[in-house]
Amino acid sequence: MIADASGAAVMPLAQQDPLDGTGGRLALIFVLLIVLAGLFVAGLMAFTGRWRSWYSDSWRANYKPLAAPWFAGALLLMAALVGLNFLLDPAPAPVLALGSLLAMAGIIVTGIYAIHPPRRMLPRWIRAIEDDPLGPEARAEPALDETLSSWKSKWERSALRNKLMVGVLCVAIPLGLFYLARPLWWYATGTSTTAVVERCVDPGREQLQCAGRWTLPDGENVRGDVAGAGRGDVGQSVKVRATTSHAAKLTLRLLYGPLLMLLVIAVLGYTSYRQYRQRSRRRAGQQEAPPS
Structure with a gap:
């Protein structure tokens, strides 16, 4: 509470912020960590070739999905360092220094993949496709891509898609x-x-x-x-x-x-x-x- 000159208490503004409470902040942090973990897994599958459907004509000039695991990994590492420092109060300086260097390296690698990586940094399956666009690597379709294609086809034919979109807009906009x-x-x-x-x-x-x-x-x-x-x-x-x-x-x-x-x-x-x-x-x- 804050008191003015007359001794009366002023309502703390922090109470008016719905995210200021511990529960709200923890929920937001948890959601962000889940999103980062999803980005890391998706980028890792793209990097290893288990998810290849993203690699099409519109993406060959840039390789942003390959930057996802490095970006998400760097942020998750920073979050882990913050949590470790909070638990140990403080964490050992060598651990914090090493973790910070690794996180900075991840951010640098993220920038390289987001702009345009050199050929030697591309995954082996992408280099194989670029060397032989008609070869077996180019024709391969991992099980994940088949599943995503099936889901996409069913979703596009579903009447629920438009109804769900209209319903969300009718609730969210008002x-x-x-x-x-x-x-x-x-x-x-x-x-x-x-x-x-x-x-x-x-x-x-x-x-x-x-x-x-x-x-x-x-x-x-x-x-x-x-x-x-x-x-x-x-x-x-x-x-x-x-x-x-x-x-x-x-x-x-x-x-x-x-x-x-x-x-x-x-x-x-x-x-x-x-x-x-x-x-x-x-x-x-x-x-x-x-x-x-």
């Missing part, structure tokens, strides 16, 4: 718009008053979290978030519309999130409309075409 437009709702439903902005912090994301105090017309003194305020407002009295839990200052910060979401909705709607018109014209053309 939720996103609701989340971004909450400060506007606070402003629209609040009571006009003046708030003193006491503090603004950046909890690791672009949007600042500012807190302050204000007095409602009935005389109730309130402390809480002041949406739309910035660092330049700290220590200043600003005009807001407030409730018993939130206050909002009408600035561009309240508008750019909902406007961006509305732009995304408009682009998606226009793209869907164009695709619908193109399909309708193709069907009409097929119906009007005389039988051969």
Whole structure:
């Protein structure tokens, strides 16, 4: 808790960040580690030739999938060093130094594969295909590629694909718009008053979290978030519309999130409309075409 000059406690802004709690941070770290592990496995299969379907005409000028195991491995190694240092408090310096050097080497190798690796760094199966495009290596199709092709074919023919996409969009877009437009709702439903902005912090994301105090017309003194305020407002009295839990200052910060979401909705709607018109014209053309 933070106390002002009068001894009153100011609501800690960290409590307003849903990721600040231990559970939320651990869940996020766990998800990131799972993603990195998946990238490492996928890149390792691409490097060893157990996954070859990525190697097509569009990829031969660059070999980014081959960079995946080095990139994911370097980040996983760094995460392991952080965890080891936390458990041993601190970890042995030689172990940290060696791990850091290996992680840096992995990042360097990642850059080489992401840009364009020399021939000697390419896997043997890729060099064999480039030497003999019609040879047995080029015709080989690992079991994983056969499975992926089968899944892709079934998914493309499935009616569930479009329904699932539409369902996700119908849920995600309104939720996103609701989340971004909450400060506007606070402003629209609040009571006009003046708030003193006491503090603004950046909890690791672009949007600042500012807190302050204000007095409602009935005389109730309130402390809480002041949406739309910035660092330049700290220590200043600003005009807001407030409730018993939130206050909002009408600035561009309240508008750019909902406007961006509305732009995304408009682009998606226009793209869907164009695709619908193109399909309708193709069907009409097929119906009007005389039988051969």
